[in-house]
Amino acid sequence: MPKEKARPGEVLIARNKRAGFDYDLGDRFEAGIVLKGSEVKMLRDGKADLTDSFCTVLRGEAFLHGVSIAAMAGAAFGHAPKGARKLLLHRREIQRIDHSIAREGMTAVATRLYFKSGFAKIEIALARGKKSYDKREAIKAQDAEREARAVVVHGERWYGRVGHESSRVGPRS
Structure with missing residues (x-):
C-alpha cells in the first residue's frame, strides 16, 4: 500500500496504521487538542504514537486516551506521556460521537495526528470492530x-x- 502523504497545508506527525486493519472506519471528525508546550515541542519532533488510541465522551467533553507523546528530556515540568487529553470539537460533533459510542456500539479511534496552520489536529473516526x-x-x-x-x-x-x-x-530459490 502506498505511503499516505500529508494533505496540502498539513504536516503529518503520526498515523494509526492498525485502525484500518482492526476496524471498519466510518465518519471522520477533525478535532483540536489541548496540549502543553512540551507536548507541542515533542510533536514537532515527530515523537508521537497513535497505536491503541481512542476517544471517550465524559460530561459533554471529548477526551483522547492512549496517545503516547514522548517526554521531553531534561524538562523540569514536563507532561504525562500517556495522559488523557481534551479534544476541541463542536457540541453537535461531541453529541454525535457520544451517541455512536453509547447506542450503536461503535468506537472512536484516532487515525491521524497532524499540524494544520500551526495548530495540532487529530482525525477521529467512528469505527466498528472487525472479526478475525x-x-x-x-x-x-x-x-x-x-x-x-x-x-x-x-x-x-x-x-x-x-x-x-x-x-x-x-x-x-
Missing part, C-alpha cells in the same frame, strides 16, 4: 492487489501466469 475472518479477507484482498500492481509495473515478462513457479524468469 474479516481481517483475513482484507489480507487476501491486499495480496491480490499487490500482485496485480506488480504485473502492471513489471509486465508479464516477470510473472507470466501469476502463481506458477515455472513462469518466473529470475533465479530460482
Whole structure:
C-alpha cells in the first residue's frame, strides 16, 4: 500500500496504521487538542504514537486516551506521556460521537495526528470492530492487489501466469 502523504497545508506527525486493519472506519471528525508546550515541542519532533488510541465522551467533553507523546528530556515540568487529553470539537460533533459510542456500539479511534496552520489536529473516526475472518479477507484482498500492481509495473515478462513457479524468469530459490 502506498505511503499516505500529508494533505496540502498539513504536516503529518503520526498515523494509526492498525485502525484500518482492526476496524471498519466510518465518519471522520477533525478535532483540536489541548496540549502543553512540551507536548507541542515533542510533536514537532515527530515523537508521537497513535497505536491503541481512542476517544471517550465524559460530561459533554471529548477526551483522547492512549496517545503516547514522548517526554521531553531534561524538562523540569514536563507532561504525562500517556495522559488523557481534551479534544476541541463542536457540541453537535461531541453529541454525535457520544451517541455512536453509547447506542450503536461503535468506537472512536484516532487515525491521524497532524499540524494544520500551526495548530495540532487529530482525525477521529467512528469505527466498528472487525472479526478475525474479516481481517483475513482484507489480507487476501491486499495480496491480490499487490500482485496485480506488480504485473502492471513489471509486465508479464516477470510473472507470466501469476502463481506458477515455472513462469518466473529470475533465479530460482
